[in-house]
Amino acid sequence: MSSRLFSTFASRARGAAKTAAPLRRGIATAARKPQSRWVAGSIAVAVPAYLFLSREPIRLDSAKVQTVATGKGVPVSELLKRVDGPEVWVVINGNVYDMTEFLDDHPGGRDVIVANKSHDVTPLFAPRHPTNQLDGENLPPSVKKIGPLVGTEEELEEIKLKISAEQLAEEERIRTARAEFEAKGLGSVINMADFEKVAEPLLSSLAWAYYASAGDDEITKIANATAYQKVLFRPRVLRKVAECDASTELMGCPSSLPVFIAPAAMAKLGHPLGEINLTRGAGSTGIIQAISSNASCGMDEMLEERLPGQPLFYQLYVNRDRAKAAELIKKIDAGKFDAIMLTADAPVGGKRERDLRLKGEFEGPAGGVSEKSDDTQGVSQAMFAGVDPNLCWEDIKWVRTLTNIPIMVKGVQTVEDAQMAYEAGCDGIIISNHGGRQLDTTRPALDVLLEIRQWAPHLLRPEFRGSTGASRELLADPKRLTAKDEPDAIGPLQHRFEIFIDGGVKRGTDVVKALCLGANGVGIGRGFLFAQSVAGEEGVEHAVGILKSEIELAIRLVGANKVSELRPSMVEVKKD
């Protein structure tokens, strides 16, 4: 995918220097930024992280090789002495850590650590945690760093995690699928659904379950996507559509498309660079990434990748420990993020059965809001253990006292709550049901947008308050396209209020439909997770390229030249 298509940030900072690259570039790009702290670790874990549960040898980093040579450090024999005792020591990235005091604080529960005591757990740790999770002040206070490990090849072999026949078979399956995909190339992916199909065999069963899962019977997840089929276009013809510009502004930030990367946790489960792929891909294509509170890369790692002027949003889960929550909000403020998406639809985690079936093999990220998890719970529950279930509208005011960054509420699912968000002084909302991952059989997100149009049109910009389909005014003046479809009888809003929507968006036509109905922009979660899993940063760029061409095509074929010309009269909503 060429960055020439996307001028916004790419040309400013990275220029058009990118050349067509092999699919392996996702890994190779780690070497592109030698200043990144990520690099040293990423080379070593690249292959195992792809395979997720791989027990392939982790190469020693240079510091460790030196200690082996000088004989200084913690001998393997010391580690092995703890196999049967009460102390729990593990090796991560060549260093020995005492986890005994940390066990009950671990977001993923104590079992996963205890079961692997006195082993090198780097292959389990790397795909789930920020690379700098154990550096300096990031080291949890209850974890003790003992020192670098030293040992002979045979001793190091002894402390490697044991791999089951099932896991070996999975590694083989992934290897074969990747080889098959690389023979075909990224050009074989021509739409967002293709990314999902290609990603499935490339992912570990755990990563696939985590990404694809949704609440209960996954009815809302499916409905989110199919809802777009009930909105049909009413294209206008003979409109001079040679020119087309799909760029727009989201919360006052330039965006090459009316699409943003919805915040989604644990991108490293799919690719060793994880969310860094998303930051880079968003930067080079000029779209906006919303970073999850539970990202598997650290906030500072992503900020390091940010291009000059690149807008970034941050998704906030408010921790029940308000001191911790305030600390995170101050970090967001200091990071100069362009908007906060305060997630409100997950006071507790949904029941995601694909996750639950794999329980015991997964741990939540150590960053974000995750807290100690109850070991009877599954994957997603670990993610939500720290989230304050008592968060309420009053708390928006509290967040406001800590930062001036625009605040949006993510997870609004009724017109009543859209109005409450406006009255609470929020700068916007994201209509979302978390991709169907929370309360199953909740209405598809698109229905909420239609409900807002029906009952609170004043929350939309004036030109989107009209009815869909042919209006009396339009028929009286059919040449009109860019003027308002309906007179603005309601009057202006008292403060900025933008409406975004996510869930089930797979096509450029879905995006254009949401915009015709009054949304300012559209978020995509799984689609970008799959894209980065398939081909790292280049996968993200390829996905943006697909969306861009589909969105531009839809804008033109509906009879417009730019986003601001899209109108309710260009669509009709089929009655159920």
Ligand SMILES: Cc1cc2nc3c(=O)[nH]c(=O)nc-3n(C[C@H](O)[C@H](O)[C@H](O)COP(=O)(O)O)c2cc1C
């Ligand atoms: C694997 C995964 C992890 C997610 N993690 C978060 C998260 O940490 N915070 C959040 O607000 N939403 C999270 N979401 C929800 C997304 O932000 C978004 O609402 C949803 O993915 C949109 O649906 P789509 O995947 O059909 O595009 C996650 C979604 C997925 C699929």
